[in-house]
Amino acid sequence: MSNKTLEAIFSVKNNKEKTHKVITVLGTRIKIKRDDIEKFKEAYENYKIMHDPSLYIGIPDDITLQLMFNNDCNCRCKFCSANNQTRQTRQMISQDMLYKYLEPLYEKTKTIIPTYGEITHCKEGYEYLKWINEHYPHINFFIETNGIAFNKRWFELAAKSLMVVKFSVNAIDEETFKKTVWEKDRVFTTIKNNIENYIIYLQERGLSSFKPSISSVLNSTNYHIARDFVKMGINWNLQSFGFYFDHRENPLKNTYIKDKSGFDEALMTVLELEKLLKGKVYFYFRIFMPANLSEYEKKVEKISIESLQEKYADIWAIAKNFKDIKELYNERTQIRKKYGKKLLTYFEHVEGACWHKREYKGRMICENPWNHIRLYTDGMMEVCAWRPFKKVYNIKNYIKNDKLDFNLLFNDLHRRKLRKEYMSEKYEGCMKNCVSARPISKEEFDRKYGFEA
Ligand SMILES: C[S@@+](CC[C@H](N)C(=O)[O-])C[C@H]1O[C@@H](n2cnc3c(N)ncnc32)[C@H](O)[C@@H]1O
DSSP states (O other): OOHHHHHHHEEEEEOTTSSEEEEEETTEEEEEEHHHHHHHHHHHHHHHHHTOGGGOOOSOSSEEEEEEEEOOOSOOOTTOTTHHHHTSSOOBOOHHIIIIISGGGGGGEEEEEEEESOGGGOHHHHHHHHHHHHHOTTOEEEEEEOSTTOOHHHHHHHHHTTOEEEEEOOOSSHHHHHHHTOOOTTHHHHHHHHHHHHHHHHHHTTOGGGOOEEEEEEOTTTGGGHHHHHHHHHHTTOOEEEEEEOTTTSOTTOOOOTTHHHHHHHHHHHHHHHHHTTTTOEEEEEEOSOOOHHHHHHHHHTSOHHHHHHHTHHHHHHHTTSOOHHHHHHHHHHHHHHHTOOOOOHHHHHHOTTOOEEEETTEEEEOHHHHEEEEOTTSBEESSTTSOOOTTOBGGGGEETTEEOHHHHHTSHHHHHHHHHHHTTOOTTSOTTOTTTSOOBHHHHHHHHOOOO
């Protein structure tokens, strides 16, 4: 058959102006806009995704609700990523959302993470967590707080609910606090006193294993505090430290780093300390820009433990006597069982409950599109803290007859698409150094996190 005949049976060609595709079927010509073809292809792909049974999960029973609870805050951090919002009119997740629409989900909820502004500065936040703890005691709470208003009332609720508390301290004394965080007198001292009193409060109740963690934003104003920040926490007997490299200075999609030598030194310091204190203290990192973390890790691999013990002798002298962090996890798990809590994985214990991993074909992939809801005050949603919200993706779209359709929510196109992409370890739009997105085999993951209490 000649080409001409074949083309008369079926062909797809551009028109002269290249604005349309011309499809010929059995001699009949159909003209379709090029954009429409793309749309058609996309609609077909979406149809396949929506009808792929392997992407349907029903409603999971290990849900994490990360609630961007309220936008008001009692601190004025100079670096705050949320301060454009916290200076605006007060916003909070509505009472209807918290007590009515989300209510059917609480039985299946494993963890609630209230954050965004400052939860301890919000009376509705306190009431809500208290109510949840009374009605759904199986739910774990993870809070991050600046600690300023973390008073006796919060000590009590935190201890009663076995709250996992992370204090964002960001400094080592009044002077560094004023330089990096806020120029107000005695704020650092208030935070320090609250942390120290809370540690004692837990000790007195046999709950030392629920001792808090502390974190610091690191940027060009305070890179030099990294070592003393760890020392401060070690003196408090803490076993978990977080470092948040300021994303304003090290943006997500940029290779520019303000004060590169300060950045390098701070990152090397914390990686060295991480190596020295392995098993005794857990370090976690939020590094937004695409810095190649493994390059730094390789350098640290070559440094001997003996030289690190010498370099950080003051820190090592105290931390070498710490119990193993796995033992700490074990103790927490036993207490959680007694309190009837849903249990957390060791990965969630050390990295924080914003991240979850699941096995897929011998690899461990990010699990957030399966079981994580991040909810903004006005209803916008995402599957993770590090993916930007899109206006159109709103929980209100899933309210039908005054009820939230959770089956639809967990099996909508967005979540299915992400599940499909993550299954092939494509993490487009994610933070490069995200601990959940880092490629890792099941074997390697088990070596690092495969610990069951
Ligand atoms: C926005 S705060 C909200 C919760 C609470 N008010 C607190 O201070 O922890 C959440 C976390 O983001 C960190 N953070 C704020 N701005 C940041 C920035 N520019 N870069 C990296 N982390 C930042 C804070 O230090 C804190 O640990």
